[in-house]
Amino acid sequence: MTAANAGGPRDPQAYVLGNRELWECWTPLKAASAQYDLDGFRSGGSRMRALECAEVGPVRGRSLLHLQCHVGVDTLSWARLGARVTGVDFSSEGVATARSLAADIDPTAVFVEADVLDLPAHLDGTYDIVYTSHGVLGWLPDLTRWAEVVAHFTAPGGFVYVFESHPAAWMLDNRGQEPRLRLRYSYFGEAEPLSFEYRSPIAVPDQQVPGVEYAWGHSLGDVVSALAAAGMRIEFLHEWPFVAWRLLPFMEQDADGWWRLPEGLPAMPLSFSLRASKPPA
Numbered sequence: 179m180t181a182a183n184a185g186g187p188r189d190p191q192a193y194v195l196g197n198r199e200l201w202e203c204w205t206p207l208k209a210a211s212a213q214y215d216l217d218g219f220r221s222g223g224s225r226m227r228a229l230e231c232a233e234v235g236p237v238r239g240r241s242l243l244h245l246q247c248h249v250g251v252d253t254l255s256w257a258r259l260g261a262r263v264t265g266v267d268f269s270s271e272g273v274a275t276a277r278s279l280a281a282d283i284d285p286t287a288v289f290v291e292a293d294v295l296d297l298p299a300h301l302d303g304t305y306d307i308v309y310t311s312h313g314v315l316g317w318l319p320d321l322t323r324w325a326e327v328v329a330h331f332t333a334p335g336g337f338v339y340v341f342e343s344h345p346a347a348w349m350l351d352n353r354g355q356e357p358r359l360r361l362r363y364s365y366f367g368e369a370e371p372l373s374f375e376y377r378s379p380i381a382v383p384d385q386q387v388p389g390v391e392y393a394w395g396h397s398l399g400d401v402v403s404a405l406a407a408a409g410m411r412i413e414f415l416h417e418w419p420f421v422a423w424r425l426l427p428f429m430e431q432d433a434d435g436w437w438r439l440p441e442g443l444p445a446m447p448l449s450f451s452l453r454a455s456k457p458p459a
Contacts, residue, residue: 190319193371193392194293197317198268200389205271207387209249216249216275220282224255227435233416233451234307234339237261243305243331245294246314250276250287256309257284264288264305266297295323297331304333311341312422315401316348316393319371325404334459338410343421344447345397350426357428357440367395398450410454417447 208214219225238260244253247265249272257263265287267273273291280287292300295318308328318324328338351362363372371392402412420436421429425448429437439446 188370190369190371194268194317194319196390197392200391201269202271203387203389205249205269205275209271209275214249214251216251216279219251219254220279222258224258225251226255226259227422229418229434230311230339230341230451231259233341233414233453234309237307240306241333242307242309245297245308245310245328246317247276247289248272250279250289252309252311253289254279254283254287257287261307262286264290264301266290266292266294266301268293294318294327295320297327301331303331304336305331306333306336308332308336308338310338313343315340315342315396318396319369319394321396321400321404322407325408325410328405329408329410329456332410332456334456337413337453337455338405340401340450340452341422342401342450342452343425344417344450345395346446347421347425347448348395352426355427357443359439359443359446364395366397367400401452405452405454410456413453413455414451416451418449418451419445419447421448 209216237256240261242256242261242263244256244263244265247253247267248269250265253263253265253276263284265276267276267289268291270291273289276289280289290297290301308331315321315324332338345365349361349363349365351360354360371394374391374393375388398415402415406412420432420438422436424431424437426439428440430440431437439448
């Protein structure tokens, strides 16, 4: 895991395109895996966690835009809770999988293939709720533009809800199996992303495909300040001692499905949730 600028600065879009190509390859393998269990999802139920549902509030009859929706499982979980949903992802394979799920679950769901930062060129209208979550902001090279897009699509009186891994958690070294907290990465992001070399984390070892992902660091202040500058009013910012996936090898999963540090390690923020509203017209 290294900085990606060994050969000199590159256009951020080159890294975005590299990520997209990697996910075009990985997504069909992930979608077919037992880890994703898409057939089980088709049979019913919502995969939204109770905490997120409580903080977002009732969604029945409300329009919801899900940014960076991957294969649409969370998007369609909101649909099963009563929302009128639109999902957006930059991967054509992800959008194709989401549309296939929607055909069986909610044919009114809309899925759009687009880079989030260019979304106004591909989608019209505004939404009561803009939603984004779980390991997505690091894919974006420009949070200022992201916040402008969020504000653009949030209807007056509506809000954005973000549930994301905490920037402090991304400082930790994730290479060791022993339960130790060691700092490895800077808290503050830079123009050049970090590169991560690993195999696609799917359940079929002989189908794993090696690749390089690029990720940009964004501090908590970056997120809050970008939304505030775009005209959004921060309603709350909560920090949590758990995260939605096994961010470190020695994490333990609790009864609610969250991943936590094992007993004996100091408590620290591993994720955060934020809600920001757009003033009424």
